[in-house]
Amino acid sequence: GENVEQHPSTLSVQEGDSAVIKCTYSDSASNYFPWYKQELGKGPQLIIDIRSNVGEKKDQRIAVTLNKTAKHFSLHITETQPEDSAVYFCAATDSWGKLQFGAGTQVVVTP
Amino acid sequence: EPEVTQTPSHQVTQMGQEVILRCVPISNHLYFYWYRQILGQKVEFLVSFYNNEISEKSEIFDDQFSVERPDGSNFTLKIRSTKLEDSAMYFCASRTGGARAGELFFGEGSRLTVL
Numbered sequence: 001g002e003n004v005e006q007h008p009s010t011l012s013v014q015e016g017d018s019a020v021i022k023c024t025y026s027d028s029a030s031n032y033f034p035w036y037k038q039e040l041g042k043g044p045q046l047i048i049d050i051r052s053n054v055g056e057k058k059d060q061r062i063a064v065t066l067n068k069t070a071k072h073f074s075l076h077i078t079e080t081q082p083e084d085s086a087v088y089f090c091a092a093t094d095s096w097g098k099l100q101f102g103a104g105t106q107v108v109v110t111p
Numbered sequence: 112e113p114e115v116t117q118t119p120s121h122q123v124t125q126m127g128q129e130v131i132l133r134c135v136p137i138s139n140h141l142y143f144y145w146y147r148q149i150l151g152q153k154v155e156f157l158v159s160f161y162n163n164e165i166s167e168k169s170e171i172f173d174d175q176f177s178v179e180r181p182d183g184s185n186f187t188l189k190i191r192s193t194k195l196e197d198s199a200m201y202f203c204a205s206r207t208g209g210a211r212a213g214e215l216f217f218g219e220g221s222r223l224t225v226l
Binding site: 032034036042043044045046049089098099100101102103104 | 115144146152153154155156159167202213214215216217218219220
């Protein structure tokens with residue numbers, strides 16, 4: 001089955017700097033890679049996703065890159081703000097939508 | 112904006128008791144899921160449900176667990192005889208139809224504490 005590894009487990013950045021979180025996956029059949037943000041006491045919320053036929057996708061301050069050959073994908077947050085502080089999870093899935101999540105990255109943005 | 116709703120938000124139960132967690136998925140969604148998250152750990156897949164039957168389940172989802180969609184709107188997770196290690200946050204999720212994977216919408220979760 002799919003195995004998703006995520007690094008780092010914690011990330012502390014100064015407000016305004018960039019944050020990068022990296023994930024690898026094992027199943028070459030995976031073709032959908034969402035990123036979720038989880039705030040304390042809440043459920044995961046999708047922030048951006050990418051499909052395997054695309055190498056990069058951007059939405060304002062958030063971007064995701066996918067290297068299908070190397071089986072890794074990354075989340076980039078630019079100009080970080082205090083409200084970006086949360087746990088971020090990468091995930092991978094095949095066509096049937098069963099997500100396998102990474103272990104999560106606790107991002108702390110300090111003013 | 113449509114959302115997945117879950118009840119209760121928090122349940123405390125004694126070991127060995129039965130627990131039912133309830134979810135109302137988004138109304139036009141066809142695929143339903145339960146995930147769980149033990150405190151401080153990753154979100155883990157439990158079970159997926161489509162066309163009134165389980166389509167896939169993980170090794171966590173043993174005989175103590177069952178799911179049901181009793182009335183076309185609710186989607187329930189039952190734990191027959193709870194164990195201490197069942198203490199976790201349980202998330203329901205749903206998505207639209209079509210075999211191609213798409214956004215999973217998660218509920219706010221039900222926190223289960225087994226004493």
